[in-house]
Amino acid sequence: MSTVTATRFSRSAERLAEIKPSPIRAIFDRAAALEASGEKVYHFEIGRPDFDTPQVAKDATSAALARGEVHYGPNAGTPELRRAISGYLQDRRGTTYDPVSEVIVTIGANEAVFLALMAFCGPGDEVIVPVPAWAHYESCIRLAGATPIPVRLDAANDFRLDIEAISAAITENTRMVILCTPNNPTGGVATRQEIEALAAVLEPTDALLMSDEIYADLVYGDVKHESPAGVGSLRERTLVIGGFAKAFAMDGWRLGWLAGPRELITPALRVRQYTTVCAPTFLQPGATAALNHAGPDAEMMRGEFEQRRAAGLALLQDIPGVKVSQPDGAFYFYLTYSPDVAEPAEQLALRLLDEHNVAVVPGTAFDPQGGTHSIRISYACHIEDLTEGLRRIVQTLTATTAKGA
Ligand SMILES: Cc1ncc(COP(=O)(O)O)c(C=O)c1O
Structure with missing residues (x-):
């Protein structure tokens, strides 16, 4: 180097x-x-x-370019793509988000992580991250001025979520807990019981949950992905991260989303308004087509x-x-x-x-x-x-x- x-x-x-x-x-x-x-x-x-990338997505973006969709779009994303994301979350994960006020189209899942941390975490706040974990969390937590609190998972236990260790790491300064399921790098998928146990631990706190579900469609055998936002009362404190990079082979398109209750999405949108403004306009019809037609x-x-x-x-x-x-x-x-x-x-x-x-x-x-x-x-x-x-x-x-x- x-x-x-x-x-x-x-x-x-x-x-x-x-x-x-x-x-x-x-x-x-x-x-x-x-x-x-x-x-x-x-x-x-x-x-x-x-x-x-699936052809249907490329064709839709080529058509958008041909139509001249080359100007700024709405801060939160095109209404069509937000509707498609909302519909997809409903169909695939059973969670309900209003496409108008509860979904932001982001520049990759990366921006969704960044918006969530910048909107809610700052100096004095602690963010619990079970490790091993995708390294971006720690850096983004620090960029936000907050303090990462790693909770080490045990190889002997297949790096399964250690709810007791998370519970022990919670303090009055805990502002957020990050859960990545399916997990990068371990491939672990949190079970409904584990998420329920996490919900019970978070119940008496005001901590938010960031649920990074970018790999949600990539599960194998009879394993099922459970979105924490669909478990118990977690929805009201959960920010869901998703994207197109992994399941749709669209990593270079740099598109993802942040979904959550309106009270959490509104501050995140404020960060967006003064950073990237909006995701590229002509890419969004391609992403809409991917969600609506590229399932096979x-x-x-x-x-x-x-x-x-x-x-x-x-x-x-x-x-x-x-x-x-x-x-x-x-x-x-x-x-x-x-x-x-x-x-x-x-x-x-x-x-x-x-x-x-x-x-x-x-x-x-x-x-x-x-x-x-x-x-x-x-x-x-x-x-x-x-x-x-x-x-x-x-x-x-x-x-x-x-x-x-
Ligand atoms: C766990 C996790 N979250 C988020 C991302 C970011 O995805 P994107 O390319 O959509 O920004 C990645 C990319 O490797 C990842 O592994």
């Missing part, structure tokens, strides 16, 4: 002090350099589908991921000293290994890339303290690449005697 020299102009704002560059970036940049030199790289570091495409992709998951698990199970839980959702394997098996994850990730052309993400990207001997492998890639790359990982983990551990 290039180094940046400080100048008298480069003093950044205090709020950036604890925001570190992403550890994923180091792997990503190195993988890109290797690829640029003509090497084949097995990309397991990227959390995005390898499929193309999404189901085809989900089916492919399910097959890859089975193929990958068959290769990864039964490696001595390595634990991989069956991921019920999303498209990641999260491997945890004993220090006898290999060096710490950041070094292992570099060695896998440098010696075997396999790019993975070290667990420290998801939990700096607890993820030192874990790696995340995305299986959103072609099955032949998946099996060859996994074969190389298995070979490395079975051949290694602790180096620098």
